[in-house]
Amino acid sequence: xxEGGSPTVISKQALQRLPYYTRFLRGLREQGATIxxxxxxxAALGLNEVQVRKDLAAMSNGYGxxxxxxxxxxxxxxxxxxxxxxxxxxxxxxxxxxxxxxxLGYGGFAECGLNMVAxxxxxxxxxxxxxxxxxxxxxxxxxxxxxxxxxxxxxITVPACAAQPVCDELVAAGVLAIWNFAPTHLSVPANxxxxxxxxxxxxxxxxxxxxQRLHEDMP
Amino acid sequence: xxEGGSPTVISKQALQRLPYYTRFLRGLREQGATIxxxxxxxAALGLNEVQVRKDLAAMSNGYGxxxxxxxxxxxxxxxxxxxxxxxxxxxxxxxxxxxxxxxLGYGGFAECGLNMVAxxxxxxxxxxxxxxxxxxxxxxxxxxxxxxxxxxxxxITVPACAAQPVCDELVAAGVLAIWNFAPTHLSVPANxxxxxxxxxxxxxxxxxxxxQRLHEDMP
DNA sequence: AAGTTATCGATATTATAATATCGATAAGAG
DNA sequence: CTCTTATCGATATTATAATATCGATAACTT
Numbered sequence: 001x002x003e004g005g006s007p008t009v010i011s012k013q014a015l016q017r018l019p020y021y022t023r024f025l026r027g028l029r030e031q032g033a034t035i036x037x038x039x040x041x042x043a044a045l046g047l048n049e050v051q052v053r054k055d056l057a058a059m060s061n062g063y064g065x066x067x068x069x070x071x072x073x074x075x076x077x078x079x080x081x082x083x084x085x086x087x088x089x090x091x092x093x094x095x096x097x098x099x100x101x102x103x104l105g106y107g108g109f110a111e112c113g114l115n116m117v118a119x120x121x122x123x124x125x126x127x128x129x130x131x132x133x134x135x136x137x138x139x140x141x142x143x144x145x146x147x148x149x150x151x152x153x154x155x156i157t158v159p160a161c162a163a164q165p166v167c168d169e170l171v172a173a174g175v176l177a178i179w180n181f182a183p184t185h186l187s188v189p190a191n192x193x194x195x196x197x198x199x200x201x202x203x204x205x206x207x208x209x210x211x212q213r214l215h216e217d218m219p
Numbered sequence: 220x221x222e223g224g225s226p227t228v229i230s231k232q233a234l235q236r237l238p239y240y241t242r243f244l245r246g247l248r249e250q251g252a253t254i255x256x257x258x259x260x261x262a263a264l265g266l267n268e269v270q271v272r273k274d275l276a277a278m279s280n281g282y283g284x285x286x287x288x289x290x291x292x293x294x295x296x297x298x299x300x301x302x303x304x305x306x307x308x309x310x311x312x313x314x315x316x317x318x319x320x321x322x323l324g325y326g327g328f329a330e331c332g333l334n335m336v337a338x339x340x341x342x343x344x345x346x347x348x349x350x351x352x353x354x355x356x357x358x359x360x361x362x363x364x365x366x367x368x369x370x371x372x373x374x375i376t377v378p379a380c381a382a383q384p385v386c387d388e389l390v391a392a393g394v395l396a397i398w399n400f401a402p403t404h405l406s407v408p409a410n411x412x413x414x415x416x417x418x419x420x421x422x423x424x425x426x427x428x429x430x431q432r433l434h435e436d437m438p
Numbered sequence: 439a440a441g442t443t444a445t446c447g448a449t450a451t452t453a454t455a456a457t458a459t460c461g462a463t464a465a466g467a468g
Numbered sequence: 469c470t471c472t473t474a475t476c477g478a479t480a481t482t483a484t485a486a487t488a489t490c491g492a493t494a495a496c497t498t
Contacts, residue, residue, distance in 0.1 A: 013455065015427060019419035020404050023379070037475060045404045050457060053476070066463045066476045083419075084426030102321035108402065112422045152429055160242070176432050177425045183327065185239050185264045193428040195421045200238035200302075202414045203331045206396045207303030208234055209412040210371055213395045232485065256445060269487060272446070285446045285493045 010082060014055050019112075020045055021055065022079045029072050037069030084113040091179075092151050094166050095158035096121040096136055099181055103157060105132040116155070118145060122162075139169070146173035153177050160184040167194075229301060233274050238331075239264055240274065241298045248291050256288030303332040310398075311370050313385050314377035315340040315355055318400060322376065324351040335374070337364060341381075358388070365392035372396050379403040386413075 010018075024044055028036055038053035045052070056070050057063070059078040064070045080086055088110070093100055096119045103109075104116055119136045121127060127138045137145060145151070154170035156163055156178060163182035170178060171192055180186055180196040188194055243263055247255055257272035264271070275289050276282070278297040283289045299305060307329070312319055315338045322328075323335055338355045340346060346357045356364060364370070373389035375382055375397060382401035389397060390411055399405055399415045407413055 011455070012424065015423050016417060016420035018423055019402065019417075023403060039475075046406060048457060049475095050459095051455090054456095057477075064476055065465085067465045067474050069475075082427075083423050084430060089426060089429060098321045098324045102317045105317045108418075109422070112419050113426055114422055152433070153425060177429050179421065179425055183238065184242060187265060191432065193425065195425050197416070197418075197421060198235060198238075199327075199416070200331050201235035202398065202416060203328070203333055204234050204237055204302050205231065206372060206398055206412065206414050207308060207332055208301070210308060210396050211303060213410065214371070230485070258445075267487060268445095269489095270485090273486095276447075283446055284495085286444050286495045288445070 010058055014058070015082070017047070017055060018059075018079050018083050021052075021059075022076060022083065025072055025076050025079070029076065034072050035065075035069045036072050036075070038064070040069075085111065086113070088113045088115045089153050090115050090117045090149060090151050091153035091155055092116070092118050092120060092142070092146060092170075092175075093134075093155040093157060094120045094139075094142070094170070095156060095162075096123070096126050096131060097157060097159075100155075100157035101131050103155065103181075104134050114153070117149060117151070139166075142169055143173040146170070146175060151175060153179065155179045155181070156186075157181045229277055233277070234301070236266070236274060237278075237298050237302050240271075240278075241295060241302065244291055244295050244298070248295065253291050254284075254288045255291050255294070257283070259288070304330065305332070307332040307334045308372050309334050309336045309368060309370050310372035310374055311336060311361075311365060311389075312338045312353075312374040312376060313340070313358075313361070313389070314338075314375060314381075315342075315345050315350060316376060316378075319374075319376035320350050322374065322400075323353050333372070336368065336370070358385075361388055362392040365389070365394060370394060372398065374398045374400070375405075376400045
């Protein structure tokens with residue numbers, strides 16, 4: 001933020017820390033705090049003090065004050081703005097399987113600025129029903145509905161083998177950002193963003209850690 | 220891998236690429252291929268050629284052959300080993316809400332070496348039932364069951380406000396690695412790994428990208 | 439058999455992010 | 469009012485990962 005209102009380029013990594021800061025700072029505010037220092041945040045979230053200070057400074061309108069810290073309200077406001085929590089984006093979900101249904105039913109996305117308006121599925125048995133209040137349409141309607149509703153975000157929760165064709169359809173329908181839960185790589189044009197939710201990759205880290213821990217005990 | 224059988228330290232990032240390689244290479248093998256070159260993989264997955272070559276080299280027993288590539292079977296075997304797909308780890312899940320149920324019902328974890336054996340929930344109405352064949356126990360049984368079954372992985376799918384206490388209980392019960400789906404930071408002892416599934420962080424990237432795309436069209 | 443070429447391994451370079459250091463400054467104590 | 473101290477901003481350093489470059493080598497072509 002800072003003065004003029006906009007740039008202060010924020011790094012990808014920092015952007016991903018913002019939700020944690022936001023959550024923690026809101027908690028502080030509820031307890032009546034109005035100012036917060038970087039070291040306190042760092043300790044609470046298990047981060048490096050300098051890193052936190054830089055992140056907070058980037059989200060502060062003016063400057064932090066020595067011996068005191070940063071203004072809470074400013075930080076929270078600017079973080080929410082940077083995270084897009086203020087202007088909510090409409091999205092569609094493709095693949096109303098168990099994971100898709102869970103995501104449709106999760107209320108937490110609303111406060112993150114994501115509003116799922118509809119689902120699509122290839123299974124005729126699901127079409128016409130509604131899940132957590134969201135209507136399920138046939139795949140054939142995807143282009144039409146996305147176009148008319150001006151949808152820019154697509155969520156993919158279909159099996160891996162179906163993911164690429166679905167992705168292509170979403171792109172053709174005008175979607176600019178894709179949240180992919182299928183365990184596969186998706187090829188898209190250069191200006192489209194794919195954010196893959198890497199469950200298998202996460203598991204890889206867990207399993208690897210576990211093996212190392214169990215081995216060091218008895219080598 | 221390479222000769223002796225073990226080390227070749229693999230970086231965190233590379234480890235997270237392995238599932239994508241594995242999936243793609245299996246596909247090639249099904250089509251009858253026996254050898255694969257780094258540039259082909261790089262093109263298919265949208266990665267840098269040198270990066271892929273280094274990753275594959277680390278997963279190859281001997282060396283790749285110029286003009287040809289790497290032996291498929293070796294790569295797949297070593298990757299599955301590095302990913303822990305061969306020896307499956309038992310895990311418990313805490314929080315049988317909609318996301319928890321979706322994860323319990325997802326069959327794909329088995330082939331990633333994760334075996335969810337039971338769920339725990341604070342809601343008495345759920346206790347005693349079973350979800351996708353997995354029994355739901357009361358929280359009070361957590362320590363006992365984890366200890367007796369020698370569980371080392373815990374999956375947290377409770378609301379954010381309940382996550383830290385649940386995490387503490389899991390650690391006390393001997394869990395060494397935690398897969399956290401609650402949108403909050405978890406504090407743990409140094410030797411415990413927390414892998415947080417960052418939905419809010421992913422959304423932050425999506426929203427950010429979207430804003431930039433929409434702004435550059437009409438600045 | 440000789441020449442061409444795609445790929446390899448190794449090393450060097452660059453990019454990105456995390457962390458350490460240090461003088462400056464404002465809050466609070468005495 | 470002066471002293472102490474926690475925190476700040478800025479700069480420098482280090483860590484990690486991605487990418488570029490180049491000679492060497494094995495497959496294929498002619």
